[in-house]
Amino acid sequence: MNFLSKLFGPATPELDAAAVNARLDGTTGPLVLDVREPHEFTGGHIPGARLMPLGTLPQRMKELPRDREIICVCHSGNRSRSAARHLASAGFKAINLRGGMIAWSRAGLRVRKGGK
DSSP, X not given: OOHHHHHHOSOOOEEOHHHHHHHHTSTTOOEEEEOSOHHHHHHOBOTXXXXXXXXXXXXXXXXXXSSXXXXXXXXXXXXXXXXXXXXXXXXXXXXXXXXXXXXXXXXXXXXXXXXX
């Protein structure tokens, strides 16, 4: 274990937007967990994403599936990295969307506006 791993814990698995999109095309794709605030979510989110703001995650983890991969997403990838790290430490299969919704949008991938 190197110095940074000892200091910050194990590296958080990450995927870029294209890799996440490819996984979503599967029949039993991962759960996309959007950890932004509600006003950010309604401004544009990945279709099918579930909103769970980062501040509510510790209290709501019991609502998440343990038998399914969870892709965490936020605006830029920082909050979602924290969420993925927190979920992974609790035994979930969590992955961060590198670059968040900024990267998703830049890749030209579909974004849904409004609530669900």
